[in-house]
Amino acid sequence: MRFYVPEWDDAVDAHYDFEHDELSSLNRKERNLDYIWDIFDRETTPIDGVLISREQVEETDRKAERLAEYGVYDDPVLSVPDWLPTISDCGAWGYKSLPFPPYGNKDMLDFYETLEVSVGVTIDHLVLGSGKDKGRLYLDKRAFHEDFKKGDIPDSLSDVVDVMVDEWPEEWPDYVGEYEPSIRTEQTENITNFTASDFHGDIDVVLRRLAEDRRAVYRENDEKFRYELTLHNAEEMYDLYQNGDYPFRLMVAIQGWDPKSYIKAANKVLDLGYDYLGIGGVAGSPIHEVRKIVKGVGKTVKSFERENSTRVDSHVFGFAKTDGFETIGRSGMTSFDSASMLRSAWTGGDNYQLDSEERYDAIRIRYPSNTDSLDEAIEKSLRGREALVALRAYGSEYPLIEAIDKWHQKAEKVLPAAREYLQEHRHDPRYDKSLLREVESAFRNDFEYGRELQASFSDRLRSRIVMLRKDDPEAPIPFEEYEELLRTAERELEAFPRMLTSSNWKKQFLILDVMNPLAEIQTPMHLLSA
Template identity: 25%
Template structure:
């Protein structure tokens, strides 16, 4: 089972100074900042997934996350050089898709088949996914008439028609990437029918879309129906799914690859599960910057608290954390410092017991990843993108280890 990590320009600055919170003044982000596969010994994924919507945006609708200069560089240099896929410890593959989530509210996808092929071939991707239209609703009891009335069947038809045109144009243009056809559905049977249609068209690679909101049992039900139709030489990709405990079951259902940002995003989006270990997750130690926390800035502007006091509490919390990592203070002192600062910037949530667990166990000391070894407790501090993204990279490292361990237990050979 291969794991692809969706790109969203996530890099870290290797020269960032955690004490002064400063970047090298001569830093050039694209040239100097590093991807996860460059900072970790052994890439934490098998490849990257890059969306056209992220790179190019949509004409007249939304801009992508890439600057004009970055976009031009990607097309000029190609994906392997732009993402430095061969500069890490493990050469990586790269997959492209349209980013159907970005236009889910539209009546039809905003991209033509040839525009998408231009993107994949122009960037030199290894795999390219056909243009699709997401069906988010799931109802295994819905009749075809109900699916027609709710617009689900129309979205499936659009997706299959575009998949047919995509494969035809790939053959005519003799593209250098392997095409994936997308199956969208609202039930196990509708997914199975879509997969069967894609196989009849000539696809040997299929991606299953629209499953992100589904519970694992529903995904497995769809895979069971699909497997009855799936030919032995097919490869199947799950779009946006990363439930590590279910990976062996997904693999048994015919899935050969998947992608997700969940392990990375939990580092700074989740309320509790911020730091991964093999046995459990921990809450990160929240010390937001005084000038970067909107709630705290509002309280300072209103005169409710003084800026000087907030800065003093912030510095004390950071000092106690660093002293603790050097065994120069105790857990109670650190928890108290974090609670005192939290009362100023938050005032609602009391995470003291969770902080105590994180501090007592010191999971970063038991982690073999390059980032934990290099940065110590800084990796567990919830504060700014440089720490948060590093913790996200650490999570990817642990997730990849968990994935391989579960696969090994499933197949000892």
């Protein structure tokens, strides 16, 4: 079973300063970015492929233009290695609030060919359940305005209709006109605003009126429409693909609302001739439902393979539940994709799945938040810095007490050195810049402890100290303003818990089993968590 990771611009600073937990350059354009395939080699890369959604590609014009020019394998930024297969889809979660997918079938085939991906996926429309009695109503966000917002829609309507508000594309694909001619006939620049009268009155009368409105789409059974549209796209796209000469493999995406509907869809697309099937729409479903769907589709695929003496590959989109790995494996699924396990490495526990039953946690050291006061930010930075020092000492099998002691001695030197540096250099020409980033970059590179100041005492303090850009020698800032900031840091450092001088801590460190060094940081980590 192959694991594909979604491409969400998850790149890291190639030359990150791990000692001080800081970016290599404050200027984003100057950083070299590494993706997961840049960090590992072919034998050790912990993924089997990359999922690239059109929604993500077109997040910015620059990225879309770049990938259109170079493709995913030759792109100077993404630069996926040629030995790593790629799947590209339309990103159905991104347009789930629209009445139609914003892409046409021929358009998507051309998109996949331009990107030079290994596999392209048919256009699906996420089947959304609705508990509302009268179906679903789609409204163009561009028709709302200051005097009439979504919240002004009367409860009498929103209580019985699932209201979906999103910004519609400037131009719909041609096929949309077959279903809703009204929304194709108005120029986008002439969209009229909604008023209260559009939504008030007898519910059935309002809905009939909105069904003909150019700014709205109303469906009583939207679930069925999305299901059938997904299958219609699969059929049309298959014909276009067979009549073309495309270099990629075509996967069909199916949707449904229960195991029975998924099995029915699987039978239909297999009869069309597809040999690669993707199960969509299960990302947010309960694990017991996913198991039923995957088992049902898996049995359908195996039965088709036996009857036709052929092979059919299968994929599960957005499968994020590690508890279900065994199920999708036994069901014969070829591959799945998820970013949840990677993201959980900095948000939660039990986040590394191995072949054995073992689980490993990632320990997250939090930065101060933007809402923290200066003294709170400094305190959290001191705690986080000490925790990182302890973790790195543990990783290198270095005595924790000695490592923390060395860090503390260094931290005590930072503030007096900063005071001396500011007195001597605050009016240097290098700080005569308008951009804070340029001044801060010069400060951290020239001042001996510029990076340690941020690491131990917070980015907030360093940014506040870098008033240098406003410190005009002709009208200097009173040095007392610098002193006040430094004294705040000194007070926090003085009040900071000194584990090394506590006899209780020393005793606890000494009696711990040397063969289990992780135990040494369990209690300190608990107390140091921000």
